[in-house]
Amino acid sequence: MKPTIQVHDKHFEVLIAQHILEERIADIAQNLNEDFAGKKPIFLAILNGSFMFAAQLMKSITLDCQITFLRVSSYQATESTGKVLQILGLNESLTGRDVIVVEDIIDTGLTMIEIKRQLLAQAPASLSIVTLFQKPEALKQPIDIQHVGFELENKFVLGYGLDYDELGRNLADLYVLCE
């Protein structure tokens, strides 16, 4: 039996070990270095979940670039209306910039669809989405994602920045909820 950890009332087991995560992140960084060679992109990392992924990714980015951390405040989330959210912390214009959004996970996709809509309204030169994890079966609408680290089954995951009721973000491996 795999060892498990308990967070709040639930048990989790390791799904992807830290060294596998970090090898894949280095590959993604390499692809971005090639895609954006000669350009000065701005990375927008979405807090809280992306802090660990963004920090690891940026260590392997060799481009001249900026990074800004944004928060997304969710006012309402229902099945029918989706999320109504506001992007907080963006203090400069994105017009004409090469923008790379950095997320920890795209699950239903509703957060990213709304982030994209709001960022595209600023007419960036390009808008790319980079996510460490994605759950293809959970996606509610099609969404163009340029770089996906790992496709996951539709199960709750924890660690490497992702939380369960605000705990577990500091775990260095990715865990999945035990069945």
Ligand SMILES: O=P(O)(O)OC[C@H]1O[C@H](OP(=O)(O)OP(=O)(O)O)[C@H](O)[C@@H]1O
């Ligand atoms: O594709 P979706 O179903 O919209 O889910 C993805 C969003 O959920 C998580 O953020 P959360 O709102 O939990 O905030 P956090 O990053 O602060 O944990 C994650 O960081 C994404 O932003």
Ligand code: HPA
């Ligand atoms: O599976 C998940 N775990 C933690 N946070 C999340 N936010 C969207 N999906 C998840």
